[in-house]
Amino acid sequence: MKQVRFKILPSAIMDAVMRHSEDLEMKAEAAHALWSYTGVGGKPAQETVLDSSPYVLDFLKDGLAMARADVGSNQYIATIRKFIGCILSLAKDNKEIQDELVEV
Numbered sequence: 001m002k003q004v005r006f007k008i009l010p011s012a013i014m015d016a017v018m019r020h021s022e023d024l025e026m027k028a029e030a031a032h033a034l035w036s037y038t039g040v041g042g043k044p045a046q047e048t049v050l051d052s053s054p055y056v057l058d059f060l061k062d063g064l065a066m067a068r069a070d071v072g073s074n075q076y077i078a079t080i081r082k083f084i085g086c087i088l089s090l091a092k093d094n095k096e097i098q099d100e101l102v103e104v
Contacts, residue, residue, distance in 0.1 A: 009037055010052035017059055024070060027063040028079045035086035046090050046097055057104040060087055 013030045020026045034056075038045045050056055064083040070076060091098045 007048055010034060010049045014053035024066045028082045031060060031063055031086040032082040035089045038089040043094055046094050049090060057100060061104055
């Protein structure tokens, strides 16, 4: 698993999210990047994402809520899809993370 070489990516993405916390488009792209990262890296990537910031799950929950509230946008469905895809990618074949997601 060469994913180890890219362990810094989730932390860098979450740093950007924390700096631009009100920008829904940026949050959606961050979720999409994390979705891709966990999709390629599997369970080690899932754990790296969750370890990258204590706010990852809150970021996904808040971003999804912002996206759902943005009903009038042309990108409404695509934005929601990015958050849902990231959440599902984090949960795939990982009961511990599924339990955390249900809790949040």
